[in-house]
Amino acid sequence: MKHCFHYILTGKINTYYSEGAELRAKELKILLERAAPFLEDSLKVKIGVTMAAVTAKEWAFLLDKPYGLPTMRFGACKRSSTRLPEVKYAAIMPGAVNGPIYNGWIELKDSLSPSTLKKLAEAGVAFEQGGKILIDFVGLHELGHAYANAFGLKNYVNFFAEFITNYLAYAFLRSTEERLDKKVMAILSANVDGITPIHSSLKKWEGFRSAEHPPTETWYNSIITLKAAEIYEQRGFEFLYAVRKAFPEEEGKLNTETIIARLDSIHPGIFKWSENLSKKIPQNTSLIIHDSTLLKVKALNTPFLKKDIDVYYSAGYKKRGKKVQSLIQDAMRFYRKP
Numbered sequence: 156m157k158h159c160f161h162y163i164l165t166g167k168i169n170t171y172y173s174e175g176a177e178l179r180a181k182e183l184k185i186l187l188e189r190a191a192p193f194l195e196d197s198l199k200v201k202i203g204v205t206m207a208a209v210t211a212k213e214w215a216f217l218l219d220k221p222y223g224l225p226t227m228r229f230g231a232c233k234r235s236s237t238r239l240p241e242v243k244y245a246a247i248m249p250g251a252v253n254g255p256i257y258n259g260w261i262e263l264k265d266s267l268s269p270s271t272l273k274k275l276a277e278a279g280v281a282f283e284q285g286g287k288i289l290i291d292f293v294g295l296h297e298l299g300h301a302y303a304n305a306f307g308l309k310n311y312v313n314f315f316a317e318f319i320t321n322y323l324a325y326a327f328l329r330s331t332e333e334r335l336d337k338k339v340m341a342i343l344s345a346n347v348d349g350i351t352p353i354h355s356s357l358k359k360w361e362g363f364r365s366a367e368h369p370p371t372e373t374w375y376n377s378i379i380t381l382k383a384a385e386i387y388e389q390r391g392f393e394f395l396y397a398v399r400k401a402f403p404e405e406e407g408k409l410n411t412e413t414i415i416a417r418l419d420s421i422h423p424g425i426f427k428w429s430e431n432l433s434k435k436i437p438q439n440t441s442l443i444i445h446d447s448t449l450l451k452v453k454a455l456n457t458p459f460l461k462k463d464i465d466v467y468y469s470a471g472y473k474k475r476g477k478k479v480q481s482l483i484q485d486a487m488r489f490y491r492k493p
């Protein structure tokens with residue numbers, strides 16, 4: 156069977172889309188074409204970016220990660236170099252707003268506090284709408300990866316790459332006349348409020364892949380974007396020029412600790428912020444009980460605290476969580492006996 160993409164090659168973003176994804180492709184194209192000139196002016200670079208809106212059926216022909224987790228590819232796609240032209244920057248987006256990011260948002264509803272729901276309402280976000288706004292944000296995030304690369308910022312570790320690109324995505328949203336940043340920030344704050352990640356340390360994020368637990372990836376991206384927004388409000392693009400100057404090393408040559416220390420010297424407070432982050436989830440004796448079908452994992456619920464071992468569990472796993480906790484509790488008591 157032959158798979159071909161339809162395409163729109165006019166305008167700033169060359170756009171490819173699967174059968175049935177035309178409307179979503181056009182919508183994304185309009186959004187990215189608003190952001191691209193702003194980023195080009197601010198970073199003083201000019202690049203060509205391709206975007207593909209791909210349906211679930213064709214996703215697997217292009218990428219080796221689960222459907223719906225968007226990505227920015229530098230160069231040809233892993234599985235095929237013939238289905239899309241060889242371009243330097245290709246943003247691969249789901250051809251509809253479905254997928255784990257959207258589902259993750261919808262499943263969050265019961266975990267949100269009344270004050271978070273109120274903030275969403277105040278920002279003008281009807282709950283279901285939030286999932287789409289979140290994926291649009293991820294689209295801008297992917298575009299940001301291309302511009303960060305063209306600007307000369309290298310990929311070292313998850314935290315650095317994601318922080319920079321979220322900084323760029325936020326900068327664009329903040330620049331819009333209708334203040335698109337307000338809705339997005341309310342949604343990202345809701346993610347931080349409602350999701351319990353499986354860990355909360357930028358160091359642990361280093362070896363983590365989004366497919367392991369998409370809500371954790373969403374949580375990290377949300378909380379670092381809140382920080383990026385705070386810095387952007389104070390420093391604007393000047394911060395990114397300072398970062399570029401301070402990070403001359405080749406790709407992959409720096410670890411998270413070095414990066415945080417160096418960022419802290421450019422913008423004091425980042426180190427302390429990262430330390431506080433790792434206190435959000437206890438790093439010692441905690442156990443996570445979750446669904447074995449990872450993509451269906453719901454936002455992890457509050458742990459059973461104040462015992463020797465904290466247990467986090469997915470929706471529907473409370474009973475199992477309690478059972479395992481008491482088992483470990485017994486074992487701990489046994490080992491403590493003189």
Ligand SMILES: [Zn+2]
Nearest residue numbers: 296300317320
């Ligand atoms: Zn990314």
